[in-house]
Amino acid sequence: MIRLQQLHFRYPQSTFRLNIPELEIKAAERIAVIGPSGCGKTTLLNLISGILIPDQGTLISCGIDLKTLNDSQRRAYRISKIGFVFQEFELIDYLNVRDNILLPYFINGTLQLDESVHARAQELAASMQIDQYFSSRIDQISQGERQRVAICRALLPQPQILLADEPTGNLDPANKRLIRDLLLEHATRTNATLIMVTHDDRLLDQFERTINIERFHEVVETA
């Protein structure tokens, strides 16, 4: 499903290096990515989503070699294959819950917003127990509910890969487990690959595999 080989990446004018000799993630696999801050967890997600382009090596996802894609092709890949959940939720404060869930359809001309999408959004919200807040503003709901809105937004376009970048980082322990379980449950139900970055060891038990990204990270002395 996702294959990284001899992959090298560095940010311009930075001592940060990410070198991944071999990493394979199977379809529908549930993976937790761990490692200290600044070791490249978010970078790995951005590489898989096509936002960043590796300097060297191969990155094949859903059968597509991401290095060969141009900007618009990578964008099309991101729209059709990837769902993103962020630590800070990244919801739009001037939209209500429903419009936040539907956001990918407002900003991507390739996604067709029709009745079935509206119905699916309603269904997803109900499954996350936030459908009663459909018309509420974002500042009127709790942190845990905001993250559930963000998960609905990521799941609505039915992605094959769900990337969650520390989605539980800002939540209390009860909500952390709830959000993790929701992600796992929906990934299982939709047969999506789940890659979740976390700092919390207590959440790792439900994942099939844990990758410590620290082993791929190195800091290079600059001249």
Next chain:
Amino acid sequence: MNGILRLTFRYLAYNKLKTITLILCVSLALLLPVLLQFGVVQFEQDLLARARSTPLIAGAKGSRFDLALQSMYFSRAELEPTTMQEVESIQETGYALPIPLALRFTAQGAPLVGTTLDYFEFRKLEIEKGTSLRRLGDCVIGASLAEKIQLKPGDRLMSDPLNVFDLSGNYPLKMRVVGVLGKSGSPDDDAVFVDLKTEWVISGIGHGHQSINAATDKDLVLKQEDQRTIANAAVPQFNEVTEDNLASFHFHGQSETFPISSIILVPADEKSEVLLLGMYDAENSVLQLIRPTEIVNELLELVFRVKQLFDMNTLLVSVSVGLLLALIFLLSLRLRKRERQTMFQLGSSRSTIWKLQLTEIAFILGTSLIIVFGIAVVFRIYAYQIMRFLFIE
């Protein structure tokens, strides 16, 4: 609804105060130059149209501007009067049709124009309701004035006293409204027209009172000279001309000495116009003869100079407002950086993200333009009155 439009409206509605403030700022920055330009163009058109339709104006020597503006727009000005003798002199030359104007009084604040029936013909003024002037004490009123003071043929209209504290001065005359003019889109719409003789009655040159019998009305007789009886101030004067007292109205003095404010001259041909201008160009001439178009062009030069000052000021204000708006937009862009980043990560193209920002700016500018357009349309209707108030009255 298109996704970008939906997001734009949601953002603008969520930030109502900011949106309204920005729209008001842009509207105000645009409004002043637009209205000024609009007003000046309209003013120029109206002024020139009236001036072009008024070939020559004669009046006592003094301010040429006052003479032109009072004769064409009935503005308040203290013109030195001239006499009916000048009208007769011009008439005798045969070079032009002289139309005398007496413009000293007002009625309910509107200018009262004493003239002859030639004026109506010259200005192509049609009576829409009622009839034209028929006898002493009649008046015809302009369409806008009739609407404003709610008068119709058959009603009465009182002239205003020139000075309420001057006991020896003129007394107001109750005039009979006999007609209402059709709308002409000119100062005639806001004026009251009377015959010259009626104006002279208002000014006190003519009057009507009960006839005095020297033998029976001893209290009313000041002195008796041969066949002539001179009445004293106790004789009650009529303040309204009626069919019954019409015959008692009379004028004292020679009609050629009676005052008028100015004379509109309608030359017979171009040659006559040149001859008339030459006639009154002499140093010893008691009258000055002006071409209204020349005066109006001079006035417009003044207006344009004032406008240039406004334009300079407006330019500076607009640049400041523009820079402030740019700053607001830049700060807004910075504040919304994460929103743009999220949209990009969710698959939006950079062009879509910029389109979103530009649509917001376009909406604010568009709404401001609509507001400016709306106000400009309303202003256009009143431009003439406003500019007249600013530059003539």
